[in-house]
Amino acid sequence: MGSYSYQSHAQKGILLNANESPYKPAPAILKEIQENITTLDLNRYPDNTYWKLREEYSKLQGLRPEQVLVGNGSDQMLGLFIGNLLGEKKIALSFSKDFSMYDYYISLYGGELVKYPIDPEVPFDLQDWIQTIETIDPDLILFSNPNNPTGLFLEKESIQKILEAFPERKILVDEAYVEFAPESALSLIDRYPNLYVTRTLSKAFGLAGIRLGFLLSDPKNIEWLQQRNVPYSVNRLSEFVALSALKHVDQIEPILKEIIDRRDCFLEFGKQLQKTTLYPSQANFILFRSKQLQAILRKMNEKGIQIRVFPNEDYARITIGSEQEMELAKEVFLEVEREI
Ligand SMILES: Cc1ncc(COP(=O)(O)O)c(C=O)c1O
Structure with missing residues (x-):
């Protein structure tokens, strides 16, 4: 423990x-919840594949549903990723500072977390980071982009360089805040099977209360993790609200x-x-x-x-x-x- x-x-x-x-969800979403709450089959378990949600989110991101896994917040997706891909005593590399849940899950599963220091007063040095990865030799790399809490943002080109330099390592980019940033690394998923991206409806979509997040990666990775995921992790109400929010994404x-x-x-x-x-x-x-x-x-x-x-x-x-x-x-x- x-x-x-x-x-x-x-x-x-x-x-x-x-x-x-x-802000509260847009009126169109609230109206849809109100109008449908009585007809939702709350006596039934949800569809455990969450196919509709995967279809809608993948469409929005220019991906395929096979590249998407849904979970109880991106937190749960991070836990699934770390729990299944980082064994005991294995090393993960992240930044200092970064999102505290990495510490939580890595410590929970008995791994070791090494942190590469970033300072908002010093420009990020990609070459130095690459050298550190070579020296530390981590089993996986994970970081938030934009970084929480510094706000640092690594462009897609930098992430691509890391993926190119370390094709054997699993690299998770946590894009919880990417909607506020200029670009996403998601389009790299088609080319780099070692890339995993997490996304959430908690921030830009303003739906932290429904706990809905995504893990996006190569279809083989998604299928493998899907088999290890806790069943029914997203409840029907959250699924409904998420679908409604995706439908009204223009809001x-x-x-x-x-x-x-x-x-x-x-x-x-x-x-x-x-x-x-x-x-x-x-x-x-x-x-x-x-x-x-x-x-x-x-x-x-x-x-x-x-x-x-x-x-x-x-x-x-x-x-x-x-x-x-x-x-x-x-x-x-x-x-x-x-x-x-
Ligand atoms: C960097 C980062 N990743 C993930 C999360 C978790 O988001 P979710 O609400 O989807 O679990 C947060 C929440 O603050 C965060 O700051």
Whole structure:
């Protein structure tokens, strides 16, 4: 049994701590749920192949349903991948920092996680990373792209170089936030059978509550993992809401644009700050470092704003919320600037 335990996050107040969407699902989706709730066969188990969902998601991504597996959030897909592809005492390579659930699952399954340090103040050095992979010789490589929490984004070309350099290694790219970024690595799946990509409806689609995620890879990999997946991991209600959201995907576009614009405005605002540095981000959150972090956290707390803090670090992460929420957050940064 691993030693890493998962920390739940606060769910009261102004929630800028878990990179969720500030908005409820679109009215068209809510209407469809309302109109169909009584006719859903909730007395029946769902279709365990989740074929319809795989068809719809693959269509959206220009893939085939055989290349898609659905799960109870991308978390569950990460657990399935790590649990089946990383044996005990085997080595996985990721970044520091990266998504904490990698630590959780790798420790749970008895593997070892080595972390390649990334610093938002230093440009990412692909060659150095490739050399590190050669030295560490990991059994698998996994990382979020855009990176949570730094916001660092590796272009498709860089990911392709890694896939080319290490064709024998399994490489998982966690694209939980990719809709906020310029491009995805998904199209590489047809050419690189060692590539695995995870996706989610929790972030850009604003459906964290239904717990719906995807694992995308070569059909042989998907079939192999499907056989090892827990049956019925997605319930009928979530399946229905997910299908409805995919049908109304056009509703997501304006929200995405709004969040991206607000993120970029917030970064622009950050340039005037002397005591705090906001780091560029291609996701729906921003990492910031401040000598006055404690004062910022205190003021956030006074205004009921929850953000993500990291124990013993001088940085924190703030999710891009609604306009009003971000105005409140700006006030905090400005008040701290004015303090002597
Ligand atoms: C990088 C990353 N991957 C995966 C997830 C999990 O997403 P899901 O809600 O699909 O389980 C998160 C959630 O915060 C995340 O930050």
